[in-house]
Amino acid sequence: MKFGIVRFPGSCDDVDALQAAARVGDAVLLWHADHDLQGVEAVIVPGGFSYGDYLRVGAIARFAPVMAEVEEFAREGGLVLGICNGFQVLCEAGLLPGALLTNVSLKFIFRQVDVEVVRGEGAFTGACEAGDRLSIPVKHTTGRFYAPEAELDRLEAAGQVLLRYAPGHNPNGSLRDIAGVSNKQGNVFGLMPHPEHAVDLLTGSADGLKIFESMRAHVEQHVLA
């Protein structure tokens, strides 16, 4: 299967995501100014500071030419993973519920945190068991997940909360410890932790690989089969 990683001006973790995806499949970079997804079976919107994060995080990237194709791809059921800044972009684009606000500390934070898998099924966490703890780093200034209470209830009831920070590990004040949510259909997923920085024990942890393996398994079973 082939992953496509969007590269905006200001993307920082694009090559990291490319290398992580390449551990489980083929992976190519998708240039922000092109209206071309190169026939990929999954899109990753990576971390970084797209367009300098000016105006508001993710707010400019969401209007990049390639995002029109990504939105179309998502509407047709294609898998879209947003990591950190990518999560922010997908929220801005209306592909994911909720919003990401400034950390309660008001500071950038890097920390290796544990997240718990809420649902061990579906396109992004199918290779996990519910209750698994994954050690994955976070690094952001704007990562506090927010949605109105009623919306949070609805997200939980609908099984859209896929990852939560483990007790004591919430680094940013995210409501209900939410670390990652999907859309209603389950084909678009955003998370603040960086699974692409947890794909090799040499650099700290290999737990994040499960996200990429889940995506490959899903595509192979449901798209390529």
Add this chain to the structure above:
Amino acid sequence: MLEERHRQLGLTDDEYARILERLGRAPNDVELAMLSLMWSEHCGYKHSRRLLRRLPTEGPHLLLGPGENAGAVDVGGGLAVAFKVESHNHPSAVEPFQGAATGVGGILRDVFAVGARPIAVLDSLRFGEPAASERSRYLLDRAVAGIGHYGNSIGVPTVGGEIYFEHSYEQNCLVNAMCLGLAQHERLIRSAAAGPGNVVVLLGALTGRDGIGGASVLASAELVGGEGDDQDKRPSVQIGDPFSEKKLLECCLELLDRELLVSLQDLGAAGLTSAASEMASAGGVGLTIDLCQIPLREPDMEPFEIMVSESQERMLCVARPECVGALLDVCERWEVLATTIGCVTSGDRLQVTHRAHVVADLPVRVLIDDCPLYDLRPEPPSSDLYGAPSASLMGGESPAGTLLALLRSANLASRRPVFEQYDPVVQSRTVRRPDEADAAVLVLGGRGSDSTAIAVSIDGNGRRVACDPRRGAAEAVYECAANLACVGAEPLGLTNCLNFGNPEKPHVAWQLTEAVEGLAEACEALGVPVVGGNVSLYNEAPSGPIFPTPVVGMVGKLPDGARAGRLGFARAGDAIALVGPFEPSLVGSELAKLRGQAPVGELPAVDAGRLRIVHQAVRARVRSGAFRSAHDIAEGGVTVALAECCIAGGLGASVRLPNGLDPFGEAPGRAFIVSGPIEALAGFVVIGEVGGEVLAIEGVLELAVSELRDARDAGLAEWV
């Protein structure tokens, strides 16, 4: 009128007379502005260049030495690591966020100017006492935020650094940033302009009025101190935009990949003046520049302002005329402004035109080579330069109380509140993060290649250099090498930043001379060349100079990143050994400071030959896996080192110290605490065993590891 103007620009009457003599005429205003910057201490190294010749710059791994934008060493496999450390002290004292941010931005440009992709940043910071000074807490908070802002946003990991707090830095904080970059050998590019008829292209941001005179007015003069007149210097501080630099970086690396450039140079201090004259000088050619071509932020800028602006995120390159079209295409794709502003000439002059008038016409030689060089007039100080710090320990404390006080002290407390504001993992190379080992470790290759790694450490202890400049400076080299040994790395080269007071004062000249001698001796003893560096002088306020602070950044190599050492005790039941000749004393120590003792006295001597053998022994056993942990004994002595090993590993230890060993005495860079299976420690002085939840030092103290950790965690968290 001109006679007064040269003084305003920081030139002495003698220097101005020298200009008249070399030119055979009076310079016009534009020329005088250019000369005043090129002849400033910051650009011209007037008071340090002769001294710096003492430093050894030859080594078997050296690829680029001093004089280029950054030095570079061979790390095998056809790869080179370029690196350099540079100061941004005075801007950070005036405006800490932008000062520190643009310090990072500047050193990144130095590294990608030689064609290397920046892969790591480290910082060395000095502030006044946080407990006593609100200003120091402010500077710390904003400088750290500025470093994080730039490094995090541009996607280069901040993998290490150091921070010390001393009263002498109250008015003159130090912000030194080091960057490492990676390149194929053949991709390294020099800054020398070449090929008359080739085109000079300016890349990057618009040129504005920021940073005018930054190198002369700000960086080459003493600060006044306090919130007074230095605030007027704020317009001399540049403003950074990491997003612009990120695009510029990717654009430049792609231009090099496509072999579209003849040479590349960053615009730093003294802006276009310095970049153009250095490129021309290195290439033995002339340049013409048409100021009307330069894209300006403010249209009414004067020619001299355009020539000396220190607007950030700009690079200057030379390209063959037939490559310019392709070059502009790459720049357009990256949304980087690129403008042809001049050409290389066969002469020896830097000629600047504006609206068809020649506004400056100077021999390159006068700008670069004719800068006066001064001999220092060193004299040892006749009295103590630095007073005694206020005491926080009165001397009657138990060893346990002393250890907790040391761990809680600002200089030894956990740096976590700071390094959690930096991204240490982007680019997926980081094998050892801050707090995991004595040096940061990064793998060079991508997945599937071998796991050859480099290690890097940055160090300098101004208080010890204040006591004994020669030995104190040498210790910075030894400690960096010791840090590398602890992860299994062999030193390849080092860079240094010499932060000192006013060199025109004999006692500062003496500190500088002695420190350079100490650095040189240590480099020679260990066989490590200096690949480049930076000098920051005039770090002085009315209350006196800063502690003399040479900062050393050392890069080494290890064959297998997966076997990089860690500092924390790893396994209960492992034996603990004290490795190396260790005859510590309290002179210049953290404990002496807490007890309110002035930084005076002779530091312990070093047997450099033996030290090198000890470092080799540690390195070899870390690489083989015989040592499961290794940590050098530095500030706070053997007791603090043991506590740090316990905290990092989450394990206790039972230890008996050799007779007569001062539990808190210091002799950095000489000795190590290591652990491993008892049979792996044969031949070393075994002093105890790992295990339990308590650090027990027989006859000295017993403290729970949790108590040690709480003390160490609390120290800085209060201030950050």
